Amino acid sequence: MKLIITDLDGTLFNDKGDVSEIDVYTLEKLGKKKIFRAIATGRSLFSFKESIPRNFPIDYLIFSSGGGLMNWKTQTMLETAELTKEEVVECSNILMEQDIDFMIHEPIPENHKFFFYNSGCKNPDFKRRLKLYAEYGTEMITENHCYKPATQVLAIVPENGLEIIEKLRVSMPDLNIIRTTSPLDKRSTWIEIFPKDVSKGHTAMLLADRLEIDPTEIAVLGNDYNDLELLEITDNSYVVENAPEDLKERFMVVASNNDSGFTEMVEQLI
Numbered sequence: 382m383k384l385i386i387t388d389l390d391g392t393l394f395n396d397k398g399d400v401s402e403i404d405v406y407t408l409e410k411l412g413k414k415k416i417f418r419a420i421a422t423g424r425s426l427f428s429f430k431e432s433i434p435r436n437f438p439i440d441y442l443i444f445s446s447g448g449g450l451m452n453w454k455t456q457t458m459l460e461t462a463e464l465t466k467e468e469v470v471e472c473s474n475i476l477m478e479q480d481i482d483f484m485i486h487e488p489i490p491e492n493h494k495f496f497f498y499n500s501g502c503k504n505p506d507f508k509r510r511l512k513l514y515a516e517y518g519t520e521m522i523t524e525n526h527c528y529k530p531a532t533q534v535l536a537i538v539p540e541n542g543l544e545i546i547e548k549l550r551v552s553m554p555d556l557n558i559i560r561t562t563s564p565l566d567k568r569s570t571w572i573e574i575f576p577k578d579v580s581k582g583h584t585a586m587l588l589a590d591r592l593e594i595d596p597t598e599i600a601v602l603g604n605d606y607n608d609l610e611l612l613e614i615t616d617n618s619y620v621v622e623n624a625p626e627d628l629k630e631r632f633m634v635v636a637s638n639n640d641s642g643f644t645e646m647v648e649q650l651i
Contacts, residue, residue: 382416382650383598386443386585386611387643389422389429390564391604392621395639398432407644408438414651417592419443421581421601421611423561423573425486425532426451427493446559446573446607447584448532449489460587461489462579463530468556472534472574473498475552477523481545482507483536484518492532496521506569507537513565534574537563542570549574561607562625573607582610589614602646603628604638619646 387393393400411418421443422429429444441459442451450460464472469485476483480500486492494517499507511518538545542560549572550558557577563569589599600617601608604624612618612632620628622637635642635649 382600382617383594384417384419384589384592385411385600385602385647385650386419386421387602388581388604388608388611389420389424391623391638392602392608393420393638393643394432400437401641401644403641404643405438407641407647411647411651412438412440416651417441417594419585419588421447421585421608423564423607425493426490441588443581443584443588445486445489445492445532446575447580447582448492448575450584450588458490459591460584462576463488463532464534464556464574464576466528466530468576469531469534470528472553472556473526473528475549476534476536479545479548481536481538483534484510485521485534486532488530489532493517495519495535496526498523504537504539504569506539506563506566509565510537532575533579536572536574537569538572539569542572546570546572559607559610562605580610581608582612582614585611585614600646600650602635602643603632617650 418439419441420439423446426444439453442453448462451458482500482504484495484497487494496519498521546560557575559573561571563571596615599615601611602619603612604621619633619635621642635645
């Protein structure tokens with residue numbers, strides 16, 4: 382292996398939001414073996430830096446579900462992507478017509494800031510996220526909102542959301558609509574809307590191209606549906622035991638995020 386990529390929340394992070402000592406040690410060993418280490422997370426750059434120390438032993442960071450790519454050692458931004466103003470308008474109108482709560486995240490690197498639309502429907506997880514990031518959110522005044530480009534639009538629905546996602550994919554075929562399970566209540570569905578060519582998997586391949594690494598020399602680890610395009614870039618794909626059953630049926634399985642599944646994967650590979 383020349384490049385190992387892992388998801389963060391629910392994968393490298395345990396349920397307490399920590400990385401185990403053994404997984405940190407494994408990351409350090411990989412560095413000594415000259416194997417590139419990357420994290421691919423749905424978190425914004427701001428949120429990632431709030432939770433991970435500057436000296437954390439990785440080489441690259443794929444953040445905002447592929448919206449950005451950074452050289453972690455030099456803190457150099459390598460890739461960014463954003464929705465156009467017109468795409469944001471189209472997306473917002475479709476979501477408002479269906480009374481779906483959503484947030485429009487500013488372009489990188491300020492994408493921890495957002496405007497939000499509240500339909501007024503019962504949606505505890507949406508309110509939970511608003512409360513968590515209250516200082517960064519501004520409610521939309523829909524009649525005269527000033528639209529502009531955005532990193533992503535994030536919709537939250539208080540159910541599995543599969544039917545809604547399929548409708549949105551039909552309505553917005555030129556955008557990439559990614560399903561993920563809420564990291565807050567572990568039940569609601571978050572629907573991440575990006576430009577067509579943005580995903581963890583796409584940005585991972587951009588990184589591999591930069592490093593001149595073939596997919597056969599890449600291994601990845603994930604835990605949820607927003608990791609699917611990442612898991613599909615190579616045959617060396619693993620999920621942790623706490624992943625959904627349908628993902629465990631498709632990919633190799635290692636121990637849970639609470640039992641250092643990352644290290645188990647590396648031990649199988651190397």
